[in-house]
Amino acid sequence: MLQKVLQALEETQGPVSLDELSRQLELDVGVLEGMIDFWVRKGKLKDSRLAACAGGCGNCNPGAQGCTFDRGRPRSITLT
Amino acid sequence: MTSFALTPSLRMTYASPIEVELTRLSEALGHCPDLVARYPMRWLAIQLLEGDTLLQAEVERLGGSVASEALAASRMRLETHYGEDLDVAMVDQRYRFVHDLAAQALTRPKTPSLTMSDRVDRIVTNRWLGIPIFLGLMWVVFKLTTDVAAPFVDWIDAVLTGPVSHWITSLLSITGLSGGWLESLLIDGVIAGVGGVLVFIPVLFSLYFALAILEDSGYMARSAFVMDRLMHRLGLHGKSFLPMVVGFGCSVPAIYATRTLENERDRILTGLLVPFMSCSARLPVYVLVAAIFFPTMAGLVIFGLYLTGILVAIGLGMLLKRTLFGNELPTPFVIELPPYRLPTLRNIWHQMWERTSAFLQHAWTIILGTSMVVWLLLALPVSGEGSFADTDVDQSAFAAVSGVMTPVFAPLGFGSWETSGALLTGFVAKEVVVSTMIQVYNVPGAEEEEVGATTIGEDLLAIGGGFLSATGDALKALPSIIGINLAAEEDEQAPDGLTGAIRQGFDASSGGHGALAALAFLVFVLLYTPCMVAVAAARQEFGSRWMWVSIIGQFVIAWLAALIVFQGGRFFL
Incomplete structure (x- = not known):
């Protein structure tokens, strides 16, 4: 089952939404999220949420939740 | 005193090579009272086989070389079956178990009903629209x-x-x-x-x-x-x-x-x-x-x-x-x-x-x-x-x-x-x-x-009045977003100093x-x-x-x- 997630991503042409992928794999989105998190921990997938702006940005005022502009960026997951 | 424990009627079992090693490792770890007092043995064995480094250090500290050697031996035997991906195999088996269980217990509609977001997305993310x-x-x-x-x-x-x-x-x-x-x-x-x-x-x-x-x-x-x-x-x-x-x-x-x-x-x-x-x-x-x-x-x-x-x-x-x-x-x-x-x-x-x-x-x-x-x-x-x-x-x-x-x-x-x-x-x-x-x-x-000399009070009144007037003009400008112009056409004004100078x-x-x-x-x-x-x-x-x-x-x-x-x-x- 876990391998199917990687395989589906490898075979996908272009960006795919999490919902689309869950329908394709016939899995609940919650289950798929768990599988994705596992592969992220294993280093096979990369989650954009874990690569936040860490620069000394003179133009923004990073609050407790990080850069205010960066928070508008949608989350994405990619094969490494 | 009688104690009641809720025991699951269905037990998750891994493939037999893993189950064998889980039993062996649980027994080996069970000889260490400090570990027994802190952790359920089967759970601990599962975590160790999946490569939890923090627990591994804890086992080395409390269980000594016997526990560490038992873990290394179990892992080595399982590697002949699963290679480097033992943790992947174990997690995968858990997902399969839950998936099968859910499939037996839940009745799902053949065609999942569309949520409001799905319906909107059909238009908003449409290839052409x-x-x-x-x-x-x-x-x-x-x-x-x-x-x-x-x-x-x-x-x-x-x-x-x-x-x-x-x-x-x-x-x-x-x-x-x-x-x-x-x-x-x-x-x-x-x-x-x-x-x-x-x-x-x-x-x-x-x-x-x-x-x-x-x-x-x-x-x-x-x-x-x-x-x-x-x-x-x-x-x-x-x-x-x-x-x-x-x-x-x-x-x-x-x-x-x-x-x-x-x-x-x-x-x-x-x-x-x-x-x-x-x-x-x-x-x-x-x-x-x-x-x-x-x-x-x-x-x-x-x-x-x-x-x-x-x-x-x-x-x-x-x-x-x-x-x-x-x-x-x-x-x-x-x-x-x-x-x-x-x-x-x-x-x-x-x-x-x-x-x-x-x-x-x-x-x-x-x-x-x-x-x-x-x-x-x-x-x-x-x-x-x-x-x-x-x-x-x-x-x-x-x-x-x-x-x-x-x-x-x-x-x-x-x-x-x-x-x-x-x-x-x-x-x-x-x-x-x-x-x-x-x-x-x-x-x-x-x-x-x-302008003639004004008092601070008059200035503040003018500022407040200007704000109200700006709010009114902004509200009138809102329909212009969809092409309706409610604001009165203004006569062409002579450019002021800055505008004129830039022009x-x-x-x-x-x-x-x-x-x-x-x-x-x-x-x-x-x-x-x-x-x-x-x-x-x-x-x-x-x-x-x-x-x-x-x-x-x-x-x-x-x-x-x-x-x-x-x-x-x-x-x-």
Whole structure:
């Protein structure tokens, strides 16, 4: 089952939404999220949420939740 | 005493090789009382076989070499079955177990019912409708930032150039400091410079309002999804558009956001393209110049500039991908589309305030500092008979320094020292282009309307009345977003001091083609070298070589694009 997630991503042409992928794999989105998190921990997938702006940005005022502009960026997951 | 324990009627069992080792390892670990007292043995064995390093250290500490050797032996035996991926096999078996259990226990409809988000997505992310909807929403955003925010821009401008300047002059007069360089510094430096940028807070406020609604409602992720798909079809890395979405706010976090791209080449390519997305700092420049030269279609001009930025980025990306960066197939990826929801006032306000306060912080540091340096250079005479803070700006040190760049911009129609100087200071921060223009085009006495002596109470009443009037005008401007004009047509007004001076300046430098030169100037501002903070971010992320490529490359592209606009426009007009 876990391998199917990687395989589906490898075979996908272009960006795919999490919902689309869950329908394709016939899995609940919650289950798929768990599988994705596992592969992220294993280093096979990369989650954009874990690569936040860490620069000394003179133009923004990073609050407790990080850069205010960066928070508008949608989350994405990619094969490494 | 009787104790009751809830025991699961169904027990999760792994494949037999794993079960055998789990039993062996549990027994070995069971000889250590410290471990038995702290952990359930089967659970501990599972965690250890899956490679939990923290627990492994704990077992070594409490269980000694016997436990560690038992673990190593179990792992070695299982590796003959599963290789390095023992943890993958174990987690996979758990997922299978839960999946099978759920399949037996749950009855699902053959065709899952569509949620509201699914239904909306069928339209919003539709292959053919997605991009027109995205462009339509962008249009609404820019109408909001120009037409609806304009009355508040005028109101703040009137407050700063009227009562606030008046109060400062009066205060200096009371303290016996009027008429000197200090008054010039405060009025021509701070008020004209920082105030000139603060005037555009309503513009940024409405931009951040629109962005907050798009983000909070869940649409922003869809826009990235739709644009990604387009970019993917064009052979670009679709994921590149995700940092670009951030670039509409600020280029700096957008450059850092390229870290999400796994391939070094894609990261650099996206980093080079991100600054073409028009950041919010450039918006005040567009609003100022578009309002002067294209008052009836400022929204359209600004919308066109944002679109130009996207098209240039895509076009350049395709060119670089086919040349310098190789034509590898883009890596597919998953994007999370959050469910649509009604934006909350609290969230919208929070985002608007956070972003606007970041801008204010910027205004009181970088913009204030640059405005004072510009004032100092404008106050220093290098020719003529003027004295410090009492010299013709044409004869100032700033005019002399900026004049060096004038020949570079002459073919673009804006080869005057005023615009050259504004563009030079724009390297510090893009908002500074506005503050410098207001300082250099400042016509003494033209901004301050001659009014009779007023009391503070009367000033405050006028400020309050002006705000109410601006609110009324903004409400009347709202229907203009969908093409209904409720505002009374205003007679063509004679340009005020600043507007007139800027018009005259562009007319003079372009041989009478002021509007065309202004359009070329806007295109140049859109595309030219990013601000120094963005440049520093590019250096940190991609190294000095690519930083210079970005600085020089963008300057050349901006110059060529402005040349095409101005010279091409002259050819056809």
